[in-house]
Amino acid sequence: MLIGYARVSTLDQTPDLQIDALRQVGCEKLFTDKVSGMVTERPGLQRVKEVLRPGDTLVVWRLDRLGRSLRDLIDWMNYLEGEGVALRSLQESIDTSTPTGKLVFHLFGALAEFERNLIKERTMAGLTAARARGRQGGRPKSLSDDKRQLVIDLYQQKKLTVKKICEMMNISKPTLYSYVRS
Incomplete structure (x- = not known):
């Protein structure tokens, strides 16, 4: 149909x-x-x-x-x-x-995969060059080392809820848990 x-x-x-x-x-x-x-x-x-x-x-x-x-x-x-x-x-x-239609469509797919691989290769080369110049990738840390330690201490003391700690420090729950795990 x-x-x-x-x-x-x-x-x-x-x-x-x-x-x-x-x-x-x-x-x-x-x-x-x-x-x-x-x-x-x-x-x-x-x-x-x-x-x-x-x-x-x-x-x-x-x-x-x-x-x-x-x-x-x-x-x-x-x-x-x-x-x-x-x-x-x-x-x-x-x-x-x-068969011809499938071939044409698979050629499109192969070209798209080639383009994705080129982008990945260029990205990795750019990151390597940036690291060689001393630049670090990723997002900047939202809290200083002292504040990170304070978050960990507050969490371990269990006097405040996770929600309250996050509100006080203006961070998300996943960020808090990543600090605790590290």
């Missing part, structure tokens, strides 16, 4: 163009959202997940209607593959029910 999904970013926009194209290719069920692609909770897309069955094809007008980034699209593709569902994009002429 062909199941169509259309999305527009704002309430002012209309999905009519997408819906017409999805109907024209034979989509039996259509779901829409009027929400930015950055929003992860999309009711229409959630309903799509609920009705998809193995052997179905999810049809979108353009790939950017489904996911905002290549990572989102790859996550969707992995999900759909796991469910035995194909993906078809009308504008990009991608159909993962065909």
